[in-house]
Amino acid sequence: MVGLDGAGKTTILNRLKLGKLYAIDTFNGLSVSTLDYRNLTIIVFDVGEEKSQREFWGHFTQDVNAVIYVVDAAAPGDCNC
Template sequence: MGLLSIIRKIKRKEKEMRILMVGLDNSGKTTIVLKINGEDTSVISPTLGFNIKTITYQKYTLNIWDVGGQRTIRSYWRNYFEQTDGLVWVVDSSDLRRLDDCRMELHNLLKEERLSGASLLVLANKQDIKGALTPEEIAKVLNLENMDKTRHWKIIGCSAYTGEGLLEGFDWLVQDIASRIYVLD
């Protein structure tokens, strides 16, 4: 029995999921993690490196790796790819000048073999800000329709500030991962 088989058996028993949350800096990744966990979001500082938050969501344990998005640390993202079940890509829908950079970074991530089986949730964040692009517009800018057809993905509009859309997004992500990894109860 190989190491991966042993790890899968352990994960099945514990109903654990590893979620990697990435995106450009200031897109709202840390605020989303705190909001989902019911924590205070009034004072947030940029993530320099990464934060790990373990939360119980539905009947699963989610180990969420919130990784900083500054240009200087993006090259380190690959250090967090191993055993990722779900990838959450957070987009600042109101930051129109950085959407090309956002698309390029996402497509670079999606080329990574270690992320090939991960479900992809794109959170079009900051929908509460006037002038933000809709999820449909973000999907078009990110060229999501032309992704590898075997990848499971969904885009959801959300606001980390109000919490709108976050549960819908994480509900989809958890169910999609569970349908691939676990026998649904």
């Protein structure tokens, strides 16, 4: 799971795992979680928000079936969409 600073990556993960929304401070590290959702087992690498960490995103793409890229729709200036 990747996305720009404050896009909501950890919020989405917690919503899926815990069924609730929690206010969360920004996160600047790496969190690895296993999520059982419906009939899927998902291993989520929640990669930190600092711009310097974006160069490492590619390290988590080996042997993956999907990438979730989170975009904050309330901040359209953050990407060239």
